[in-house]
Amino acid sequence: MTVAFYPGAFDPITNGHLDIATRAARLFEKVCVGVYDTPAKDLLFSTEERLELVRQVVAGTSNKNIDVVTYTGLTVDFAKKIGAQTIVRGLRVATDFEREFDMAMMNKKIAPDCELVCLMASQQYQFVSSSRLKEVVALGGPINDLLPEVVEIALRKKLTGKD
Ligand code: ADP
Secondary structure, three states: OOEEEEEEOOOOOOHHHHHHHHHHHHHOOEEEEEEEOOOOOOOOOOHHHHHHHHHHHHHOOOOOOEEEEEEOOOHHHHHHHOOOOEEEEEEOHHHHHHHHHHHHHHHHHHOOOOEEEEEEOOHHHOOOOHHHHHHHHHOOOOOHHHOOHHHHHHHHHHHHOOO
């Protein structure tokens, strides 16, 4: 079975992330979305909240071959543990490339059998990032169709205390 692992912070999951997960689900028999439990960056949502939001959003799609888990430790180790031969990442414009390239080189050194597949972000999500959306919501701006509804509600509640 072809299994892909799609890791990330998902703080919170956006329609850009979901787009990558569903496109990967057409390429692989199974996709496992991995929510980092111990990220290197400061996050707004707890691990349980991020996991729950990703689960709800994935459950709202027709994809039956996407699992959602949390994980700690090296991404390549976890990918191996779940039988994933491939790591999937999304690439937005040039800025993501350098980071992904560095990470891919290191991962290849640690786990030579693990391949990386980068999917180009769809045009409508090129400028979408969790951090940008957090800023917009915090400042009371509209986010239209960039976040799943359940995530938008959770984000507004978290940032403004209002539903
Ligand atoms: P990380 O800290 O691992 O980058 P993120 O949650 O920010 O965690 O991103 C997870 C993955 O999803 C990364 O590969 C990132 O480039 C990708 N991604 C983030 N936003 C988008 C988007 N709008 N379209 C496509 N891919 C995206």
